[in-house]
Each structure stands twice: as structure tokens, then as C-alpha cells.
Amino acid sequence: MKVLIVDDHDLIRKGIRLLLEHFPDVEVVGEASNGCDAVTLALKHHPDVILLDLSMPTGLDGFTTAKTIMDELEDVKIVVLTMHDEEIYVQKAVQYNPSSTVLRPF
Template identity: 55%
Template structure:
């Protein structure tokens, strides 16, 4: 029996996953968490074999930070990222925090079942638009972090932007005004001499901003 913890800030998604997975006799859902902080606590309490982890959760720890903390506290627990994000930076960061699997929310239920079984057996299971060869290279990579001219607050805002948070979400999370967030974003773009979100994402990849904890 594979013990699974479901982590997603949307109740309907958690319930849907529960119904989908409990149809398999060898899977037991031991609990649900609505944010990263609760996921860390419940992983310690419930000792699941596999954690299905969403990434962009507005309250508490995001999925990357939660995964990193879970891996630190419970090295034996396997983590499968289940997300709508199919961009390279998200896949790369999942590898960096030690996630064993990565699949998209629009995947077929059989793929999710396969992912749980594969990681439970100690294998990696990444199914995204990123090539398997690229994923293997990233898993072997130990690239250095590039020096940054940004302040810690600016780095934090870049991290949240790349994670998909809106200006309003960032303002609420950091207890600052939306106008302050906008000013920070303008300063960041000027400092880095970039003018698009794509360039900002590439900068964040090189500097491994998604690994930062604030």
C-alpha cells in the first residue's frame, strides 16, 4: 500500500485527486494539505510515502520551499510535483529541490498513477515538454550561481513573479502596497537592463532564485 499526501490550495482539485487515486487498491490517501506549511507539518505527522505537491500556493510556503523542507526533514519521502506550469524554469527548480517526479495537471489519470509507482520504487518520473535529455543534464549539473546586483527584497519579488504571483498577491504576501511592488519591478528591470518577463525568467534561472528562502 502506497501512502499519499495531497497538497493543493484548491479544495476541488484535492477532492478530485482523492476520488481518482482511491480507485486504485494499492494507494491510500493519508491526508490533504492546503498550503506548503501544512504540508511540512502533515508529512511529519502522517509519514506518507509520496507527496503530490502543487507549486503556486498563495498562502504560506510555495511548493518548492515546502518540497525542500520536506526533503530536509524526511529524506525517504518521495515528492511528485503536480502543476499547470510547463516552463523550463519550473522543471529545473523541481530538480534543484529534489523532487522525484513532475507531471502536469492536464495529464491522464494513468500517468499520475504511474508517476506515484515509479517514484515509490526510487526512480525519477518527469513528463513535461522539456526533453528527457535536458532533464538528465540538469540532474547532473552543478552550475554556479551568478552574482546579483539586486537587493534581497528585489530578489524575493523576482522569485514570486517567476512563480506566477500577481502584483496584488505579492503585495499581500509581503505586506506592502501594489504600487510599491510595481516600483520594485520597474527598478529591477532597469537594474538588469531587460524589458521582458522572458528575460527576467532567464536571469532567475541563471541565479537560481527559486532556491532562495526568505
């Protein structure tokens, strides 16, 4: 499985990469710190899964990034990473992918 990691925090990206490297069937094909780079890398590498932060301070936000990528790569799965727990964020994320499953923290 090819994975793209998108988060504006280096420490978060590096930590996720370290965790994923323990799985032999997972290949991290790239890391991006903003939405524009995420779109470029997604179109280049065609990942199976994108781990995507919603809140990125520069360029495209996570919602716009997700929509842009999903318009081009219809088979990609996006896992949203966010610190926000407000219902509006969940609703907006599901709006872009109505068949998605929402996992809520306890």
C-alpha cells in the same frame, strides 16, 4: 502506499482523492491546502508519495515546502503538480531532487 495531496484548490484535491481511492494499495493519509499544513501532515504521517502543487498563494510555496519536507523525510517521493510549463520551473524542481525524473506533457 501512503499519499499526501497538497493543492490550494479544494476541487483538485478532492478529484485526486477520488481517483486514488480506486486503488486498493493506495491510502490517502491527508490533504493540505498550503505548505505549512503539508509539512505538518508529512511529518505526522510519513507518506511514501506527496502530490504537491508548486503555486500556493499563502504561506510556503511548493519549492520551499518540498525542500523542507525532503530535509526531514529523505525517503519521501514528491510528484510536482503545476500549471506552469516554463523551463525555469522544471529546473528549480529538479534542483531540489537531482535524481528526479521529469515528465513533460505532450
